[in-house]
Structures are given as structure tokens and as C-alpha cells.
Amino acid sequence: MQSPKVALRARKDEATEARLATLTLPETGGWLDGLRADALSRVRAMALPGPRDEYWKWTRPETLISPEVTPAALFHDDEPPMFDEVDRLKIVFTAGKFDAEASDDFALEGLTIERLAEAGATDLHWARDLYGTLETNGQTPVERPLAALNTAFATDGVLIRVTGKVSKPVSLIYRRESEASEAILHHVVKVEQGGEMTLLENGPAAARFNKVLEVEVADEATFHHVRTQARDHERRAVTHIFARLGRESVFKSFTVTMNGVLTRNDCVIELTGDDAVAHVAGAALGDGDFHHDDTVFVTHDAVNCESRQVFKKVLRNGAVGVFQGKILVKEGAQKTDGYQISQSLLLDDDSQFLAKPELEIYADDVACSHGSTSGAIDETALFYLRSRGVPTDQATNLLTLAFLAEALDEIDSEELSGLILARLEGWLERRRG
């Protein structure tokens, strides 16, 4: 008779094979083929996540790994597309395919951009050493099989190499067209020494979206990332960011999520050079059928580095928020300054916040702090505002934005934080009551 553990694994293998049977390795050729085959072996070795996996305790993976995509009704937005006002270089993916017509030319001083789908043919490509490499590193100590699946099957994406200070953001826009669409995209960014860029992302991409972003930030380089996962009610998304930071480099990533039935955002950061700075932050607003999971793993493996994790969630009408965040300080990573805060504002009794903050420290001269709270609107503050004439709804919105402020402060650009604030205000106004 099979032991329960063996039986469990057999079920996972079965689910994995059922999923793999629906996918074909894209023929992007050259060096990519080998990397894809390696990734596929990783998927089989790990098996796709099951509900008994430790890091899937609070987020059910079934709809993310099922052979068939759960259809998601198309959502028609009445707001202008995000970042429309921003001077940027636009790269559009429609239904997971590069949309040349809607995109700008890949011409911007200080960087080169190529499509993943076309890069395989170049033999000595710089991305050879990165594609799937940071993802592979990020598989220990916690397995992330959906990222390996992405590396194997990504149909497209961008490869961005930054050699200078780039004057305007590169903006990735994901559009979707059908109710049962699926998109698997994989981007690689390499910011060379002293380089600097901002990457923007927005749009729903597909009914089910699997996206990986691998970022190498070299010594003294800077990478800013701002993305919105907004207002597409029924879509599902699993995304991974894998970042490796060199000496005196800066990595800052901010995500705002409004609606979406299921979102799992993993962020895996490794600080490998001294004096590096990594900030990862998120604001999630959910109403009703909304499940949002931020899973973050920051590894300090160098001296005098700083990391911040700031995650805020506003939940109502039965929305669920999950935070799993870890700071790992390796031996010798002295003078580490690690900070982690995860908070939820529960606007009713039906909503739920589940948090697992973790610290693991093997150096003796570090300052690490973490906190996690879950609370309702402060009644005293609410009364104070009302006593000055501010109606309850408006006062609640004001206090909600105040709750989100610490996360929003993580966006360096005032222009971008202003745009996001306006969207948050809009969401609060619309979804009232």
C-alpha cells in the first residue's frame, strides 16, 4: 500500500502531467530550447503546487494549474488606460502576443530591447546567462514550480539590457480579448553598472496570466518598477519577480492591485553586493470575490544592505488577503537593515487577512523588524472627522487612503504615485457601500 506521502506526490504528478499535456514548448530556437527543456525538467521534478504545499496553504492553486482556463468575463473599463499621461516607451501584448502596431519602436537611448520570441536565434546572447537562472536560484529554499513552468512555456516577453540612465519609463501593457484566454510571458532585465531604468506594467493580459520577471541589477545600478493589476474582476494571475542585486544597487518595486478574483505575486530578492537597497511594496484593494497573495522572500547575502517590505491590503465583502514574507540574513551579512510590515484594513467582518511574517537570521550585528496587523477603521478618528462635517463614506475613504499611504510612499516618482492615488480614490468612490 502507498504511504500518504507517496499518494500525495502521485496526485501532484498526475495534475502536473494533465497540465503539461495542454502545453507545447514554443519553438523559439537556439539557446532558448535547452533552457526551456531544463525548466520543464524542474517542473516535473518539483511537480506543480498542490493545496497541501506549505506556501499554498492559504491560496488554492487549482485554478492556476488546471488544464483548462476558467473563463473570465471581459471587463470594460470606463477609465482611461493606466499611465496614459506618462511619457514612456510602450510595448503592448495583446492576448499574450506582441502587438507591433500598438507598440512604439524599441528605440530609446541607454537601453536595448528585444523580444524573447526572436532572441533564440542570436547565439551569444547576453540573456543566456539570466533566462531561467534567477528563477532557478529562487527555487531554493522554497519551490516555485509555476515560475519554472513559465520559463519552459513562455511564448514571448522582452529582454531589456540597460547600459545608461534611461530618460523615460518602458511601459509593458497587457491587453486581453477573449474570455478563456491564457498568457505566459517572461521578461528579463539586465541593468548594467551605473545604469538606471523604470519599468511600468499594467493591464490584465488574459483570463489566466502567468508572468515572470527576472532582473539583474549590477553594481551601482538602479531599477524602478511600478505595476498595476487593476479592475479586471474575474481574471487570475500568478506572477514572479526574481531579482539579484549587486553592490550599491537599488531595486524598488511597487504593485497596486484592485480587483481580480485571484492574484498570487511572488517576489524573490537576493542582495549579493554590499550596500545594496531593495524595497518591495504593494497596495491591494479587494471587494467581494477577491483573493490576493503576496509572497516575498528577501535574502541578505552581503554587508550593510537595506531591505523593506511594505504591504497594505484593504478588504471588504468577504475579500481575502494573504501575506507570506521572509527576511533571510545569511552568515556574514552584517549591518543588515531589514524591515517588513504587512497590514490589512478590514472594512467588515466577512473579510479575512492571513499573514506569515518570518525572520531567519544567521548574523549577529543586524537590525531587523517585522510587524503584521489587522484592523478596522479607527472609530475615534472616524468620529473626529465626522464631527468636523465630513460624511461617513468620505471620512472612511480618507482614513483608507491614510492607511495605504506608507505603501504609496515607496513610489519614488511623484507623477506615478499621483496617478495611482487617483485610481485608488476612484476605486473607493465607485465601490462604496
Next chain:
Amino acid sequence: MLEIKNLHVKLEEEDKQILKGVNLTVEAGKVHAIMGPNGSGKSTLSYVLSGRDGYEVTEGSATLEGEDLLEAEPEERAAAGLFLAFQYPVEIPGVGNMTFLRTALNAQRKARGEDEISATDFLKLVREKAKTLKIDAEMLKRPVNVGFSGGEKKRNEILQMAVLEPKMCILDETDSGLDVDAMKLVSDGVNALRDEGRGFLVITHYQRLLDHIKPDVVHIMANGRIIKTGGPELALEVEKNGYADILAEEA
């Protein structure tokens, strides 16, 4: 202006009667003071009038210019012209003082069917009012009351009063936690707002605030009722002899 008749109030959570028949009329242009020992119901009266949760009115009425206050939401009372300067002003991290003031002013104007104030006019208004209260630009930028000293918090209350221009102002132990200089600043701020059309109800333990804000009428409150009413001399009597004599007189 403010008319309170036979007001009975108990705590919602426990069956405890706090106000046991308060009668009080504050006329426009007048300053009334309420003094009384701890636990007499002074602060409860201010909370009930402003609409704080947790109290149940079992009998009686309170009206502002003839309009019922007790059925109205706190924000409606504010828009009608009622203002409570809190004994313990609330800290609101993440909400800037200016945003707070502007939101409040515009919400009240909107409720009264008036146009919103323009950003420029608002800035001018606040700067002017802040100056007389010695509130600097830095304080206006900070989140509401966060990191403010006791004196700064009370000055901030008076600033709100000056900007919102209510008809009826209730000051709940505004002198508590103030040093002499801060008390003078706060009092000057209040006195500047004294006006024929405006009523004040000043709640205090001590006579000293009334040296600065001179009342027209002084009430002594004890055990949930107003037990004695007189002129400013009544406050001096309390200062000299304490409440014991007055309470004994009543008993």
C-alpha cells in the same frame, strides 16, 4: 441658539444614567461656562451634543436654532454649525492637516448647498487664521495632530474652529494640559471668534481659563444636572471655596 431641555442620557453599554435632566440655553453672542467636579457629566454633555456613539438619550431634547440635534448625524450637526473642540484631539496618521481642513470645510459647504472653496482662497484663509494662532507651515503640513504637543493640539482645534466658522462652539476642557502661554494663545483665538451671531459653551474644571475667556453666564454641574447658575462671580466662588459649599447647598 443652543437649547437643551430636560436632557437625560445613559451609557449604551451599561445601564448607567449620566445626565439626569439638563436644562440650558445658550444665546447667540453669549459665552456660557459649565464648571463642575469630575464625573458630573460635563464631557458627556459635549459628546452627546456632537453625536458620539455610546450614549442613549432617554428623555429630553437639544436643538440648534430650533433644529433638532439629537436625531442628526455628527456631520449634519457640524454642517448645521455645531463645533466641539475636543478635550483629547485625535491623531490621524496619514491624513495631512491641510487636507483634513479643506475636506471638512468643503464637506460643510456642500452640505449647506454652497460652492467649494478654491485652493487659492483656502490657502489664504488658513494662512491668515494660522498666523494669529502661531501655527507654522510645518504644523499645517504634518498629519493631523500626529507628534503635536498638548498645546499644539489645542491650537489646532481652535484653528479648525476659526476656519469652519461654526455658530455654536463647545470647548471641552480646552485648558487641560496647557501652560500659561498656550492658554493665552488659545484664549485669544477663541476671543477673536466672539461675535454677536455665535454662541460658546466652555466646559472647564478651573476658573483660570475664564480669566481669559470671560463668560457671561456660569453654570455649576453636578451629578448629571445643572445645580446652580450665575454670573462670572460664581466661577470665582468655586475657585475660592471649591465645589463642596455649592454641593452642600443643593443637598
